[in-house]
Amino acid sequence: xxxxxxxxxxxxxxxxxxxxxxxxxxxxxxxxxxxxxxxxxxxxxxxxxxxxxxxxxxxxxxxxxxxxxxxxxxxxxxxxxxxxxxxxxxxxxxxxxxxxxxxxxxxxxxxxxxxxxxxxxxxxxxxxxxxxxxxxxxxxxxxxxxxxxxxxxxxxxxxxxxxxxxxxxxxxxxxxxxxxxxxxxxxxxxxxxxxxxxxxxxxxxxxxxxxxxxxxxxxxxxxxxxxx
Numbered sequence: 001x002x003x004x005x006x007x008x009x010x011x012x013x014x015x016x017x018x019x020x021x022x023x024x025x026x027x028x029x030x031x032x033x034x035x036x037x038x039x040x041x042x043x044x045x046x047x048x049x050x051x052x053x054x055x056x057x058x059x060x061x062x063x064x065x066x067x068x069x070x071x072x073x074x075x076x077x078x079x080x081x082x083x084x085x086x087x088x089x090x091x092x093x094x095x096x097x098x099x100x101x102x103x104x105x106x107x108x109x110x111x112x113x114x115x116x117x118x119x120x121x122x123x124x125x126x127x128x129x130x131x132x133x134x135x136x137x138x139x140x141x142x143x144x145x146x147x148x149x150x151x152x153x154x155x156x157x158x159x160x161x162x163x164x165x166x167x168x169x170x171x172x173x174x175x176x177x178x179x180x181x182x183x184x185x186x187x188x189x190x191x192x193x194x195x196x197x198x199x200x201x202x203x204x205x206x207x208x209x210x211x212x213x214x215x216x217x218x219x220x221x222x223x224x225x226x227x228x
Contacts, residue, residue: 001121003140003175006052008211010161010178012140013056014120018091020049021064021127021142022179024101025085026078030069031183041181042081046088048180053090061091062118064142064177065099065127072103082108099127099143128176128196138173143196145179147186148208148216149225157225164189164219166206174202178211190222 003014012019023045028038049061068078086094086109096114098105106114117126117134124134128141148162161178168174176199187195189208194200204220216222 003123003138005163005209005213006056007213009048009052010180010211011052011056012175012177013058014123016058017060017062017120018049018053018056018058019062019064019125019140019177020180021177022066022099022145022181022184023063023085024066024069024179024181024184025081026075027069027181027183029075029077038183040081041183042085043088045181046085049089059091060093060095061089062120062125063094063096064125064140065097065129066101066142067096067099067105068108069101071101074104074108079108083110086112097125097127100129126198128198131197136172138175139168139198140175140177141196141198142177142179144176144187144194144199145184146176146189146194146208147178148210148222149188149190151223159186159188160210161186162189162216163209163211164202164206165209166218167203168198168201169203170201174198174206176202188225189219191225 001015094112117132123138124136125140126132128143146164147159150158164176205218208216
């Protein structure tokens with residue numbers, strides 16, 4: 001059993017499971033409070049998930065943390081939109097791995113199981129904001145919402161979501177997933193340090209991939225964009 005990136009999507013297929021991370025349902029309210037009005041993203045995200053399900057022929061959805069956005073408790077919008085999203089995705093089996101934004105998520109999602117981590121074959125899946133006790137040699141997390149900053153020949157700068165995959169100090173392999181919600185913030189891998197007790201142990205020889213599979217090389221060889 002091997003995990004496979006879904007081309008052009010921030011999703012992983014492991015056997016019959018489709019894994020996505022960092023939905024941040026309800027983030028549009030925070031954006032609205034800053035003066036920008038956006039429609040709910042629930043229907044759009046559910047349509048994307050259902051499309052990926054069809055492509056990958058998976059039967060179980062694993063949400064790798066931060067289903068909702070507001071910390072610590074849910075807003076009224078999240079109390080409505082999280083169940084709406086879960087009812088719109090065409091999966092009979094859904095598992096939520098709890099993230100740092102998911103305070104009291106159990107009271108919103110009904111009978112859907114909520115766990116601190118999940119094992120699938122050789123892999124341990126956890127959100128990434130806390131340590132996890134596991135004997136698995138391959139760990140998959142979200143939490144960091146990795147992006148890479150690139151500059152073209154004309155000097156224009158682009159920021160693209162990215163996968164990060166490499167070896168940690170203890171010799172285990174780590175994969176960091178990009179966020180499924182495109183409105184989430186970005187952690188720039190060639191500008192910032194990773195956050196969380198797991199990702200901070202990743203060696204700089206980790207490789208960075210765009211969603212289309214383009215291998216950009218290792219983090220330590222990428223052009224640096226240090227924050228001033």
